[in-house]
Amino acid sequence: MKVETGKNIQVQDVSPSGMKIIWQEIKKDKLAMGSLITLAAILIFVYGAAFFMDAKEIAKVDFLSIYLEPSSDYWLGTDYGGRDVYGQLIVGTRNSFTISLFITLFTAIIGLSFGLLAGYFGGATDNVIMRVIDFVIALPQLMFIIVVVTIVPVFNVYVFILIMTVFLWTGKARLIRSKALSERELDYIHASQTLGTPHWKIILFQLLPNVSSLIIVNFILNLAGNIGLESSLTFLGFGLPESTPSLGTLISYARNPDVLENKWWIWVPASLMILVLMLSINFVGQALKRAADARQRRG
């Protein structure tokens, strides 16, 4: 039996627009604010510095400076190839972040497209898309990725992003589908239908803006989650080549117990960088999440 919505309407305050709420929420939350600043600082610095750095120089093997401790020449010492860890950290941070960004972006786009289609049309469309998603989810992902990595002839950042995207879009699609499913039952969608608005317009201009906060929050949180993504693959030996240094490359040098125990400068800064990036993105994401959910808002 359907229950009447009844009269449980609260008289609402005139509330500010989305961006303002987000900004206010971040301002309220010192942690989020600090995180945002930290994040911005790191990114500006890293992208800026990496731009001026000579990638070749960083990758240059130098036997005279193997495993040097941090010094004024090498701020963070060198690795077993005599390569500057600091430079690798900068470029690695940039690479890891860029990878994470693009994976998140592509998964968002794919997940969004399929999620919206499945959610909006429901029925057979939904069924087909959900079966595909179920299938991809049932794949043992890490194992599959390892196999794929061994198959692809060329393995670089783009290929990596592509492979990860293939496996990671499903979660988003599911999330957005369920939101879209509930959203399409709302009368504003019905209204648009009775007003003669074509489906594609409804999906793009009515549905999409209403799942956007969900997407943004999820995007940010995934961005944090995806930063460490390549590190475990690198650890297993299926990561990107060392010529494309990433945070994972530096961290997985710690596989060698000698490095882990005695050469902290190689892996600790990268680990901290991952931690700091993930946390600060995450904190910003949490604040956004609160902003998106009126019930949790602090202000």
Place this chain on the structure above:
Amino acid sequence: MTLLKVDNLKVHFPIRGGFFRRVVDHVKAVDGVSFELQQGETYGLVGESGSGKSTTGKAVVKLNDVTSGQILFEGRDLAGLSRKEIKPFRKDIQMIFQDPYSSLNPKKRVLDIIAEPLRNFERQSPAEEKKIVQDFLDKVGLSPESIHKYPHEFSGGQRQRIGIARSLTLKPKLIIADEPVSALDVSVQAQVLNFLQDLQQEFNLTYLFVGHDLGVIRHMCDRMGVMYRGRLVEEGKSDEIYENPQHIYTKRLIAAIPDLEPEVRGEKVKLRKKLTAEYESSYSKFFDEDGRAYDLKPISSTHRVAIL
């Protein structure tokens, strides 16, 4: 003049189940409903929750697929039309939704909300469009500056008026109002009801008014139909039905309306008890073995009842 004629309308929703999610049964949400709307009148549909009122209304605007039956709008059958074919009729038939909160896209400004139908049917310059929207806002009693606001910046009643303005922009002939006030506080409800009446006069609108509050229906409607389990059990002039209900379900429904006069409450309790007893004893007079109401039979020129 008959604007809308619904003839033996059936809307069945499939229930899926079993091995391959085949359709095993149907919810007969609307199961053979027929009524007519004259130009300029307000026709009410009442009934308890789940009786198929909304489904009927939505079928008319093609939000639901019609299983069988005809929906004749100005003599043309809408039931079998495809999405494309239906588009021209969208201008003529509009809908007002129950919940003013969910029926307006929270992410859109009022301008975009009200202009949406215009953009679908007519090409206008932004300035013209703005002008039209502001005119309508004025008609529904909202200030022209409102176009840049978002729905959440309005009260429930104001929002409902925005929804109404949106449905008016295409100058429809028929408006389906699905419980347009049941989400509103009494005081706000009054505002919207008054306003709907004003518009009807101004634009010579025809309303199909769906509701469960008999006070509201009686207040608004010239004629009404009482629905029960997907079927009409009684139809006629509002007064006829209130003063002289014939079907046992209608009687119970009316007896259940709380009365504003505290003095009569003792009698009403007794009346309700009596009707409950009657309902049980005379069940077969009103329903067949399957519990389905009989077809409507005229008992006067305007009044029809589903009895044996």
Place this chain on the structure above:
Amino acid sequence: ACSDDTEKSSTKEKKGKAVEQVDASKFPTKTTNQAEPIKGGHLTYGLVSDTPFEGILNKVFYQGDPDNQVISFFDEDLLDTDENYVFTNDGAASYEISDDHKTVTLTIKDNVNWQDGKPVTGADLEYAYLVMGSKDYKGVRYDEQMALIEGMEEYHAGKADSISGIKVDGKKIIFTFKKGNPSVTTGLWTYPLHKEYLKDVPIADLESSDKIRKNPIGFGPFKVKKIVQGEAVEFEANKDYYRGAPKLDSVTLKVVNPSVVVKSLENGDLDVAKVLAEQYDQAKELDNVELLGKVELAYSYIGFNFGQYDKEKEENVMDENPKFKDKRLRQAMAYAINNEEVGEKMFKGLRFPANSVITPNFKYNNKDLKAYEYNPEKAKKLLDEAGFVDTNNDGIREDADGKKFKINFASMSGSDVSEPLARYYIQQWEQVGIDVELLDGRLHEFNSFYDLLKKDNDDVDMYQAAWGVASDPDPSGLWSRSAEFNYTRWVNDKNDELLAKGISEEAFDDQFRIDTYNEWQELIHDEVPVIPTLFRYELAGVNDRVTGYDFLAGRQYQWHNVGVTK
């Protein structure tokens, strides 16, 4: 942390024989503990591997080296070898080669018995040949040398039920070869199968049978007591071992991950384990562990691509006009790299420049040859001479026709240093003006890498790889015109001739063989179809309570000598 040189010289301890063999030896090969081993001693051996051992505990069938290490505790070949991997008569059997070099007679010693008490007989060794030659056998041990035994090919083809060239007489077994081949003194298969025990199992099922996997019976110093599949094996002493009861009562072999070896040695979890180069720094700091070292039977090299393998003709064919046609170009590339430094710095002295493609632990290694030394000036000069000059002043040399000259270099992933090493080479070549690029921008995983080489992928101009070599010094398998493994596809008449000479009957005369191979090595050195880059040391960490452990090359069967003193 980088100045290991002083460290190394202090551990430098030259021991009699080792010095004769390997001039560059920096490591002791024998434990120094001379104390009397205690009774009932127990030793833990670390099998260094990041994967479990497969558990195919028989030399006829095993595939991975981990299994081989397990086998060496409880089973042996019948013939032992000396430091040059030449058979001796010290082992379970003695051998005799006929004057015409065509028959070899093995006589198994009387007290050599399987661990179930049954004597090891000639029939057991014959059975091994019957199995390996059988159609049902899916292993890879059937090789060219076996095919030289009379009747072996017929048997292998299924045309005969037995091998006519193998005669058994109790503890004696006589092989007859179609032609004499000096490789028999190093490469003859002398590992028997316990026929009595195994004969009921169809050959096709042997490799998966419990008799081989769970309850293997050998005639080595220890008996398998218990196997935890893939992880560990418990051994107990075989008191009836033909060389006398072992000094240890029991041995535990367990798989240890390379990354924890040093730690496990340090805290005494392991008594003996191999130590990887990456952890050398850490290992040499340990007080309770002695590091032993020997030169591995392997060399790394940089190969040039000259052509392809013609499947039809079953031989290698050089291109009409290969990229590396000019010898001077190849030499220049060899001069451009500093292997001395690579070995010292990158491998912490655990690798050293290779002067040849025959490893220095063989007497056949040409001691007179000097490895190409780092000499960029000479490299540039050679390049100039060969016409490789920078015509457009971009710092990169164009080829003799003035066209752009670019080399695709393939290298294999594997150890931590693989990538910097590849980068280093590229860097060095760039310094002399040769544009080299890493194929696909990354290292190739082992399988993909060899897939490229095997299929003669045209994108590979040059590659870096390594060969592990067998105890048989004959290089034909990798160098002959018909060798499929000759991945450079380099063919040369002189080469063919010398290789044939090296395994001719005359080569039973050792000096003749040495001379032949010296000449061959000179040819290679001069022609540079490959640049031999590095030889390597293999290290073992041994707890100082262990006595009698000898890490020297060739000394496989010595576990009965090992004891513990604490």
Place this chain on the structure above:
Amino acid sequence: MNKAILEVENLTTSFRIGNKYHAAVDDVSFTVNENEIVAVVGESGCGKSALALSIMQLHNKQRTKSEGTIHYNGQNLITLNDTQMNKVRGKELGMIFQEPLTALNPLMTIGKQIEENLDYHTNLSRDGKKKRTIELLTQVGIPYPERTYKQFPHELSGGMRQRAMISIAIACNPALVIADEPTTALDVTIQAQILDLLKDIQSRTRMGIILITHDLSVVAEVADRIIVMYAGQVVETGSVKEIFNNPLHPYTRSLLNSIPSATHEKNRLHVIEGIVPSIAKMDRVGCRFQDRIPWISKHAHEERPELHEVAKGHFVRCTCYKEFYFQGEGDESAHDITQSR
């Protein structure tokens, strides 16, 4: 005169919003007697639920502040700690919530949820509790109590759920039941049944009932006394007859006039301008209703509006009622209503 069960005096309940406390219930006083139904009416957001929850002491202590006294059975509920209050809640005071689906634990059977009340306030045996539960279910008119006992909330219809909710509230024969919009979610026919049921139970147990609703016709149907609330304050109170026959406060009159009555002619309905101010934005000086009747002169309002007793037991806040008239033609119909009674 029945004896008083609950006496609320000067109750003020404030919520913390940001760093400030804002009163949602502002200085409310009233009494509930035995066998009496006191209705609390008012628009959405006027503080009805806040009042109910204050009596039950169910507000989140960290974010809410209650002042004044709530006398029940010789104790001031506001001063009780949780343990003491738990002895009162469920046993002496029962509560019925508006939305029976969400107010019932979806994972517990109906029987268990009713029994839970008995667990803490009686020492009946297991069988005893079950017997009592079945008895309660029968009492509230559930047709198959044995079966319903084992069912989960989602398996019942709305009316059935509300009946189950009522059995929870009356399980321990409380002296007072607070029903917060018990019928808003229900169809009219079922609403009538539930209201009849409450009356019926009351006639047997003589409990007091506080009925919270926004629907004046429901009040007319069942209540003995009415408290009309506006913006956290009581604006008018009196017996049902008194208020329906002689509504005085402009707010009460406006409310009555805006109801489209099933039993009356099609008139233009009265519209109350504006909306109930939110508690954070509320103007707390002067008459809170004055913004919504701007055509009434400011001077008609008291500076500090107080409740005036205009007849026995009939109180009206502020003096503006004296000068109030409906704007425009609307006042005819208003006249109509008041005259017709």
Place this chain on the structure above:
Amino acid sequence: MWKFILRRFLVMIPQLFLLSLIVFMMAKAMPGDALSGQELNPKANPAELERIREELGLNDPWYQQYARWAGNAVQGDFGISYTHKTPVMDVIEDRLWNTVFLALVTLIFTYMLAIPLGILSGRYNDTWIDKSVTGYSYLGFGTPIFIFALIMLFIFGFALDWFPSGGSVDSKVEEGTFAYVVSKINHLILPALSTALIATTSTIQYLRNEIIDNKIKDFVRTARSKGVPESNVYSRHILRNSFLPIAAFLGYEITGLIGGSVIIETIFSYPGLGQLFLSSVSLRDFSVVTAIVMMTGFATLLGTLLSDIILSAVDPRIRIE
């Protein structure tokens, strides 16, 4: 219920079929084969290798190989592992159990940590307890598991030497004895704990949010209005409802652990499926690779089914008929 399960199994068939097809083609697409490794041995005879390839059918077109393989796989025969020379199922069996034990113990640790911490953090949200628990879970979120596991290994496996540093059981103890069980568990603790300490953080957060959500539900207020003491409000109402989604997640969690075992098994040299998978990939032991992927895929499907069944068991609103 049985009908439902049967139907789900029927639906699995096409999924498994598709999975097998993809897995098989991918395995074949990997460069090299099981014999490539032998080619490093200069004494190996290329012609001989070719003969074996032919014999093993490695030279047939892929669809023939697939048909053969699938035909056997349907009967539970995944072929012979080339490197282990024994039926794949035998190779997998021991490892599978090891991995399953590891997953179970990890799961137990995960919940042992998550439940009390999640409850504390949710119940006393915004207090210092909550803040420290949340801080911990953020740290867990940002720490790469392998670094953490390595550090754990070095501290507890070596520096303190409390736990064994590798393997699944001490080779000296007799199978079937009590000591054997103890040894097995002893080997599990460190890897399981390392995973749990990191993996638990998402469960903690999940539980915390569920509790915070449920705390303000209407039925909780109803319970309070009945006079239910606070502790019972939690135990009987809030917690039960909060555990619901977590219980439902159990199935996924187990399969996630089995599928994700690669890293942790590598670090702790724990002979399980993940480690076997890695070595089989590098040795191109296709029959093992495909079998492991198929089994993990199947396990995942079972896990989803399990989750649905659990959910219907704990949530009366979802009934599977």
